[in-house]
Amino acid sequence: MALKKTLTIAGSDTSGGAGMQADLKTFQEHGTYGMVALTVVVTMDPNGWSHNVTPLPTELLQKQIDTALSTGIDAVKTGMLSTEEIIRIAGDAIAKSGTTNVVIDPVMICKGDDEVLNPGNTDAMVKYLLPLAAVTTPNLFEAGQLAGTGTPKTIDDMKVAARKIHELGAKAVVIKGGKALATEKATDLFFDGETFYLLESDKVASTYNHGAGCTFAASVTANLANGLTVKEAVIEAKEFVSAAIANGWALNDYVGPVMHGAKSRFGAPEVTVTEI
Numbered sequence: 017m018a019l020k021k022t023l024t025i026a027g028s029d030t031s032g033g034a035g036m037q038a039d040l041k042t043f044q045e046h047g048t049y050g051m052v053a054l055t056v057v058v059t060m061d062p063n064g065w066s067h068n069v070t071p072l073p074t075e076l077l078q079k080q081i082d083t084a085l086s087t088g089i090d091a092v093k094t095g096m097l098s099t100e101e102i103i104r105i106a107g108d109a110i111a112k113s114g115t116t117n118v119v120i121d122p123v124m125i126c127k128g129d130d131e132v133l134n135p136g137n138t139d140a141m142v143k144y145l146l147p148l149a150a151v152t153t154p155n156l157f158e159a160g161q162l163a164g165t166g167t168p169k170t171i172d173d174m175k176v177a178a179r180k181i182h183e184l185g186a187k188a189v190v191i192k193g194g195k196a197l198a199t200e201k202a203t204d205l206f207f208d209g210e211t212f213y214l215l216e217s218d219k220v221a222s223t224y225n226h227g228a229g230c231t232f233a234a235s236v237t238a239n240l241a242n243g244l245t246v247k248e249a250v251i252e253a254k255e256f257v258s259a260a261i262a263n264g265w266a267l268n269d270y271v272g273p274v275m276h277g278a279k280s281r282f283g284a285p286e287v288t289v290t291e292i
């Protein structure tokens with residue numbers, strides 16, 4: 017039986033919760049065939065868990081992309097890209113990929129680490145990636161950077177940022193309020209270019225949410241490959257990640273990854289969708 021082919025152009029989170037590890041686990045859970053073009057390797061200091069990001073040579077990234085694209089892919093996502101050159105290479109790859117199922121997760125920051133990867137990358141993402149996006153999935157901070165509005169603090173701020181990001185070329189936008197937004201529920205704003213929707217689920221009190229953003233975007237990607245509409249894809253992804261967060265666990269004293277396979281094992285918390 018032929019499977020839908022999903023590619024992630026992303027970094028390796030050696031601790032396994034985020035990055036391409038989250039993407040592959042999520043692709044598998046959605047019944048798609050996962051492939052990786054690796055951009056950077058993230059390692060952690062065993063004493064204190066601070067992150068170290070090591071880029072791979074760009075020629076090697078290009079060879080991986082050529083390999084994966086030659087198979088004919090059904091959907092592609094981007095994750096941690098780290099330099100302007102890598103962002104440009106990813107943009108060229110997506111333009112050549114032959115699929116419009118393109119999910120741009122504009123990773124600029126890792127949870128628990130305050131350091132912005134490379135502030136100059138925002139311009140490159142706007143130039144090379146947003147115009148190709150069927151959907152982009154910034155968190156609050158990333159949405160503020162892309163839109164140039166500063167970090168949204170309210171749903172109205174999120175609407176303004178989503179509209180700007182849509183004007184920059186992304187066909188649809190999900191701004192993840194997550195636990196940072198001061199709302200009772202875990203609230204994300206979905207904008208399809210015409211209508212705004214709130215996607216809400218119960219906020220999980222746990223801090224074991226490492227990899228939530230990658231898991232959400234990978235879920236959207238696999239859903240698009242499987243033929244869902246963008247709206248259907250983001251709603252299922254919200255269910256998928258809510259289940260993963262609700263079952264997050266402690267890997268060690270420093271980090272708690274989400275449980276990528278939770279939805280199929282334990283079911284998903286309820287997600288409500290409200291047009292606003």
Ligand SMILES: Nc1ncnc2c1ncn2[C@@H]1O[C@H](COP(=O)(O)OP(=O)(O)O)[C@@H](O)[C@H]1O
Pocket residue numbers: 127154155156192193194195196202203204217218219220221222225227228229230232254257258261
């Ligand atoms: N504590 C939480 N409880 C329930 N859902 C959450 C929680 N934190 C984040 N989410 C959801 O997880 C998804 C990823 O969001 P977020 O963690 O903000 O992204 P990122 O990892 O990119 O910063 C979103 O759908 C968000 O609403």
Ligand SMILES: Cc1ncc(COP(=O)(O)O)c(C=O)c1O
Pocket residue numbers: 026027028029030034035036058095096123125126127225226227228229230231
């Ligand atoms: C390789 C890599 N990609 C992406 C991320 C972003 O992860 P999140 O899903 O928590 O936004 C991280 C964070 O550690 C990472 O190491």
Ligand SMILES: [Mg+2]
Pocket residue numbers: 123125155229230
């Ligand atoms: Mg993220």
